[in-house]
Amino acid sequence: MNQYIQPSASTASSRIYDTLRKDLVNGRFAAGEKLAINALKEQYQVGLSPLREALNKLAAYGLLLQENQRGFRVPTLSHRELDDIAQTRLSLESMAFEQAIAHGDAAWEAELLAAEHRLKCADMTLDKDDEWERLHTQFHRTLVAPCGSVWLLRFIEQLHDQFDRYRRLGPKMPVIRQELDQQHHELVELALKRDVKAARKLLDEHIRKSYDVALQRFTQHGEGAPNQC
Amino acid sequence: MNQYIQPSASTASSRIYDTLRKDLVNGRFAAGEKLAINALKEQYQVGLSPLREALNKLAAYGLLLQENQRGFRVPTLSHRELDDIAQTRLSLESMAFEQAIAHGDAAWEAELLAAEHRLKCADMTLDKDDEWERLHTQFHRTLVAPCGSVWLLRFIEQLHDQFDRYRRLGPKMPVIRQELDQQHHELVELALKRDVKAARKLLDEHIRKSYDVALQRFTQHGEGAPNQC
DNA sequence: GCCAGATAAATAATCGATTTTTTTAATATA
DNA sequence: TATATTAAAAAAATCGATTATTTATCTGGC
Structure with a gap:
C-alpha cells in the first residue's frame, strides 16, 4: 500500500555501517586508535555479526585498517x-x-x-x-x-x-x-x-x-x- | 625464530576474500547472478561468518552488489x-x-x-x-x-x-x-x-x-x- | 482462467557460544 | 637489571542455531 518503495530496507549491518562511517569521518575516534569490538558492541547496542560486517566494509572503503588476527584500527593522519x-x-x-x-x-x-x-x-x-x-x-x-x-x-x-x-x-x-x-x-x-x-x-x-x-x-x-x- | 615476518597471518575470512575476488574477476560467476550463500559455503568449504565478511568487503570494493535483505549479486556487464x-x-x-x-x-x-x-x-x-x-x-x-x-x-x-x-x-x-x-x-x-x-x-x-x-x-x-x- | 490473499519453503540476517590467537602478566633464568 | 619462558587474560575469529524477511506455492473467489 505504501506508494514509496524503500530503496533497500535497512538491516542492523547497514545501519551500524552508516553510523560508524559518519562517526569516523567526524573524528569521533582518535586517529590510530585500536577499535575495541566488544566496547563498540555495547556503545552502539548492536550484535557482533552485523558490527563485524560493517567494520569489514569500512576497511574495504578505506576508513579503517584491518590486520588479520588483530582487528581493526583507525588510520592515522599525516x-x-x-x-x-x-x-x-x-x-x-x-x-x-x-x-x-x-x-x-x-x-x-x-x-x-x-x-x-x-x-x-x-x-x-x-x-x-x-x-x-x-x-x-x-x-x-x-x-x-x-x-x-x-x-x-x-x-x-x-x-x-x-x-x-x-x-x-x-x-x-x-x-x-x-x-x-x-x-x-x-x-x-x-x-x-x-x-x-x-x-x-x-x-x-x-x-x-x-x-x-x-x-x-x-x-x-x-x-x-x-x-x- | 622465523626471520620472515608474516605480513598478516591469513584468516578464513581473508582467504575466501582473495579466492572470491579472483573468481569474480575471472568470470567464474555469471554477470547478474544472484549468489546462493549456502551453495558458496559448500563449494568453498567455509563457514558462514567468514564468507559473509568477505562478501561484504567485495561489495564495498565494487565486485559485488549488496541489497539489504536480499543478499549479494554479481554486477552485470554493459x-x-x-x-x-x-x-x-x-x-x-x-x-x-x-x-x-x-x-x-x-x-x-x-x-x-x-x-x-x-x-x-x-x-x-x-x-x-x-x-x-x-x-x-x-x-x-x-x-x-x-x-x-x-x-x-x-x-x-x-x-x-x-x-x-x-x-x-x-x-x-x-x-x-x-x-x-x-x-x-x-x-x-x-x-x-x-x-x-x-x-x-x-x-x-x-x-x-x-x-x-x-x-x-x-x-x-x-x-x-x-x-x- | 486469473488475480488477491494466505501458507509454506527458502534465504538472509542475526544471536549466543566456542575456538583460536594475541596480548598481558607473572615467574624464572642469566 | 634485562631477557626469556610460561601462564592467565583478553580479544579476534569462527561455528551452529535461531529469528526475520523474502520468495515461491497454494487456495478460493470472481
Missing part, C-alpha cells in the same frame, strides 16, 4: 596523506566537473541552484552543523553529478570522506566558511555559464583553500587534545 | 560501463604514469625491466595462463608504483579488476597478446628514457587496444554461452 588526498581530489574532481559542465542539462542547473541555496540557508542557522555538513557534501556531489562516470563519482565520494577526516578536526570557523560559500556561489554561476576553464580554475582554488583549512586544523590538532572522544 | 571503466582507467593511469616517470628511481627502473622480462617469459609457456595474468597485473602495477599517491594506486587497482572482468571473458588470443607485449616493452623503454609525452601517448594506445579486445569479447560473449560456470 601531512603527507592529506597532501595526497587533496591532490588526488583536485585531479579527479576537476576532471569530473569539466565533464559535468559538458553534459549537465537544465535539470542539473536547477539542482545546482537549489543545492547552493539550501547550503546558504543552513549557514545562517549556526546551530545545526551536522545539517550544514550534509548539505555541503550534497552540494559538491551535485557539482560533478552529471560527469558521466560512475567510477569517478565513487572515487570522489571516497576522497571527500577522507578529506573531511582532516577538515572536521577543529572547531568551526565562520569567517572561512563565508569565503568558501562565496566560492560555492561563483562555482554555480560559472557552471551555468558553461565557462569550463574558469570553473576548473575556481574549483582548484576552492579545494586549495579547503586544503589550507584542513592542514591548519591538522597541524593545531596534535598540540591540543588527542581527540574529541 | 558496453556503457566498460567505456566508463576504460576511460577512467585511462585518465588515472596516465596521470599516475607521468608522476611515476617523474619520481621513479634506479630501483624502479630495475623493477620495470624485471617485471617486463618475467611477463615475456611467462608468455612463452602458454599453459600457465593464471601466472601470466598475475605477472601482467604486476607489470602494470610496477609502471605506476612510484607515482607518489596511495589513493591513485588504490583506485587504479580497483579499475584493473573491473576492466579484467571484461578482458578475461573470452578465450586467450596469442596474436593480440604479442602486440600488447610489444607495447609493454616499449613502455619500459620510454619510461627509462623519461619521455613523459611519448610514454603517456603509448599507454593511451595500450589501454585503447586492450579496450578493443575487451569490448570484442563482451560483444561476442552474449551470443555464446551465458558463462563458463
Whole structure:
C-alpha cells in the first residue's frame, strides 16, 4: 500500500555501517586508535555479526585498517596523506566537473541552484552543523553529478570522506566558511555559464583553500587534545 | 625464530576474500547472478561468518552488489560501463604514469625491466595462463608504483579488476597478446628514457587496444554461452 | 482462467557460544 | 637489571542455531 518503495530496507549491518562511517569521518575516534569490538558492541547496542560486517566494509572503503588476527584500527593522519588526498581530489574532481559542465542539462542547473541555496540557508542557522555538513557534501556531489562516470563519482565520494577526516578536526570557523560559500556561489554561476576553464580554475582554488583549512586544523590538532572522544 | 615476518597471518575470512575476488574477476560467476550463500559455503568449504565478511568487503570494493535483505549479486556487464571503466582507467593511469616517470628511481627502473622480462617469459609457456595474468597485473602495477599517491594506486587497482572482468571473458588470443607485449616493452623503454609525452601517448594506445579486445569479447560473449560456470 | 490473499519453503540476517590467537602478566633464568 | 619462558587474560575469529524477511506455492473467489 505504501506508494514509496524503500530503496533497500535497512538491516542492523547497514545501519551500524552508516553510523560508524559518519562517526569516523567526524573524528569521533582518535586517529590510530585500536577499535575495541566488544566496547563498540555495547556503545552502539548492536550484535557482533552485523558490527563485524560493517567494520569489514569500512576497511574495504578505506576508513579503517584491518590486520588479520588483530582487528581493526583507525588510520592515522599525516601531512603527507592529506597532501595526497587533496591532490588526488583536485585531479579527479576537476576532471569530473569539466565533464559535468559538458553534459549537465537544465535539470542539473536547477539542482545546482537549489543545492547552493539550501547550503546558504543552513549557514545562517549556526546551530545545526551536522545539517550544514550534509548539505555541503550534497552540494559538491551535485557539482560533478552529471560527469558521466560512475567510477569517478565513487572515487570522489571516497576522497571527500577522507578529506573531511582532516577538515572536521577543529572547531568551526565562520569567517572561512563565508569565503568558501562565496566560492560555492561563483562555482554555480560559472557552471551555468558553461565557462569550463574558469570553473576548473575556481574549483582548484576552492579545494586549495579547503586544503589550507584542513592542514591548519591538522597541524593545531596534535598540540591540543588527542581527540574529541 | 622465523626471520620472515608474516605480513598478516591469513584468516578464513581473508582467504575466501582473495579466492572470491579472483573468481569474480575471472568470470567464474555469471554477470547478474544472484549468489546462493549456502551453495558458496559448500563449494568453498567455509563457514558462514567468514564468507559473509568477505562478501561484504567485495561489495564495498565494487565486485559485488549488496541489497539489504536480499543478499549479494554479481554486477552485470554493459558496453556503457566498460567505456566508463576504460576511460577512467585511462585518465588515472596516465596521470599516475607521468608522476611515476617523474619520481621513479634506479630501483624502479630495475623493477620495470624485471617485471617486463618475467611477463615475456611467462608468455612463452602458454599453459600457465593464471601466472601470466598475475605477472601482467604486476607489470602494470610496477609502471605506476612510484607515482607518489596511495589513493591513485588504490583506485587504479580497483579499475584493473573491473576492466579484467571484461578482458578475461573470452578465450586467450596469442596474436593480440604479442602486440600488447610489444607495447609493454616499449613502455619500459620510454619510461627509462623519461619521455613523459611519448610514454603517456603509448599507454593511451595500450589501454585503447586492450579496450578493443575487451569490448570484442563482451560483444561476442552474449551470443555464446551465458558463462563458463 | 486469473488475480488477491494466505501458507509454506527458502534465504538472509542475526544471536549466543566456542575456538583460536594475541596480548598481558607473572615467574624464572642469566 | 634485562631477557626469556610460561601462564592467565583478553580479544579476534569462527561455528551452529535461531529469528526475520523474502520468495515461491497454494487456495478460493470472481
